Each structure stands twice: as structure tokens, then as C-alpha cells.
Amino acid sequence: MPTEQDIRTALGNVRYPGFSRDILSFGLVKGIQIEGGNVTVEISIATRDPNIPRLIHEQAMDVLKKVPGIGEVKLNFDIKDPPGAGTTASDKLGKSSIPGVKKVIAVASGKGGVGKSTVASNLAVALSQSGLRVGLCDCDLYGPSIAHMFGTDERPYQNDEQQIVPIEKYGLQLMSMGFLLEDASPVIVRGPIATRYTQQFLRQCAWNDLDVLVLDLPPGTGDIQLTIVQTVSLDGAVIVTTPQEVALIDARKAVGMFQKVNVPILGIIENMSYFLCPSDGKVYHIFGKGGGEHEAKRLGVPLLGQIPIEMTVRESGDEGHPIALEDPAKSASSKVFCEIAAKLR
């Protein structure tokens, strides 16, 4: 008679169509019952594409039939609408799967170092300045930077209900997955552990009545990002890129990841778009010109804004006082963040 472990091992070979990850590590297998040799597996998927359950069914049947001693196999599918389906950027009361949060926006990029955390922080601040209740969560286990950008080394505490209470700064609620790890441990948090940790983490935070939660995703399309797009009800994603081709190629991969699970792309933010030289007053397109605009057109999504390269953006990040806190009349970047926030709220 097969054991639950035999069934799990077999299901570990069933890939989610279009991804290299298996359905087990995505957390789609909700139950396994074994009676005699007969096996029933409960699978939950969020998709509107009828091919996805069909392909998973075919693959799962194939691998399970080969398990020694197996009798009848039954696969029960629970098919839900994908995250974000039926909601729009202007749907302010969109329900998210995270307690205490009305709307979740992910900030992502394909390439690292394009200024995603800078953009996520300033966007969150600008949304908060516009009167919304805003939270910001740093989902980067390996290189968390939000705490640094907000100049805090406070650690969150657990309340009586075993929830982690976010830190408050400049009127925002802040959380970082890195807060909960000891300094040396991130290296070992990989694959399935990172997946499980991510799934639990966002739901265990005591978010206090947020209109918007901004998620600063790690760069690329790794375990944490895939888990979030698959299990969190995202209202939309914002893609950050710099203007040059290498960044745009990677940005397309990030866009593809969200599109596969039908998360709406709210738009592209081009960072480090140009440099206004203080000494000669000229505009220099250091990383090239028009890349973000061209990509936005290609995808049919808005170019939400172009943020210049400014010393003050970097300095304010390092000083723990995001530039969007400055008066938009006095800072070109703050003005752009303010305009982007107005488009997203």
C-alpha cells in the first residue's frame, strides 16, 4: 500500500504548466487521503485557463499510476478565480487574502539593483501622503533594505495572538521578512522552506486597517516571487526598470510571471531615466533614452513615471528619510512619485 510520502514524492514531479516549479512546492496540494490502495488528492488552483487543470490532471495521473501498489486514483480540483481577477487599479475596495489589507500592489523587477526598493519605499510614502493608510513589506529575505531606507533598526514584536506587529515610521506600517531571521540564517532559507515561510509570513502580520500594502519583491523570478504571485491575491504589479536593453529584457520576464497568473500589470516605472546636470543644466540620458516608454507601449500598459538620477534620491535613502517626504515643488523625484501615486490610487 502506498504511503502519503510516496504520493508526495510522485506529485513532486508534476510541474505547474509554464513554470519549472512543481505543484507541491507551490502549495497547491491541499490534501491526500489513502484508503486501502485507493488515493484521493485535493488540488486547489487559481486560474481561468481550463488547460491548466487539464495538464496538471494528465501529469498527476501519469506519475501516480506508477506508484507501486496504488489502486484507484481520484483528483479533486478546487478551481478559483486567479488573484486580481475582476479588480482594477481603481477598485479601492478590492479584497486581498491578507488580513487587515484592502489592496496589495507588488513592486517587481527582472534585474537587481534597478532601484526597486527605492521606488517601493517612495511610492509607499507618496501614497501615504495622498491620505491612504499604507503598509510596506520588504519581501527580500536575502538582502532586505527597507529598514535601512526608513532609518529604523527597531524589531517588530509579537502580540497576544502570535501575530507580528509592523513597525510604524512616517505614518506607514513597515515590515521586513528579514526582521525575523538571525543575521547568518538567510543562506539556508531556500526552496521549499522559503516558500512555506513566505506563505505564512504575510498572513501573520498584524496589519492595521490598510488601504494599500506595497510589496517590495526580490529581483527576478525566484521561489519567493513565485509563491507570492501564486498565493497572494495581488491587485496589480508595478514593474521597475532602467532604460537600457539588459534591464528591459529581464523586466519582460517579470511581466511574464505576473501575466501567467493573470495579475494585472499596472504599469512600468522607469528609474534612473536621465541626469539633469547641475553645472551645465543639460539632460544626459546615461542609460539610454525611451526604453521604458517603448516597453510600456509594447505591453499596452502605462508608463507611470520616469525618475531622474539624483544624488538626493540615494542620499535620502541612506539617511533613512525617503525623498518622497520632501515637498514635490522642491524635488523632481518627489514630484514624479507624487504623480505616480495619484495614478495608482
Ligand SMILES: Nc1ncnc2c1ncn2[C@@H]1O[C@H](COP(=O)(O)OP(=O)(O)OP(=O)(O)O)[C@@H](O)[C@H]1O
Ligand atoms: N533615481 C535614483 N537616483 C540616484 N540613486 C538611485 C536612484 N534609484 C536608486 N538609487 C540608488 O541605487 C542603489 C540601488 O537601489 P535599490 O536598493 O533601490 O535597488 P533594488 O532594485 O532594490 O536592488 P536589489 O535588486 O538589490 O533589491 C541605492 O543605493 C539607491 O539609493
Ligand SMILES: [Mg+2]
Ligand atoms: Mg531591493
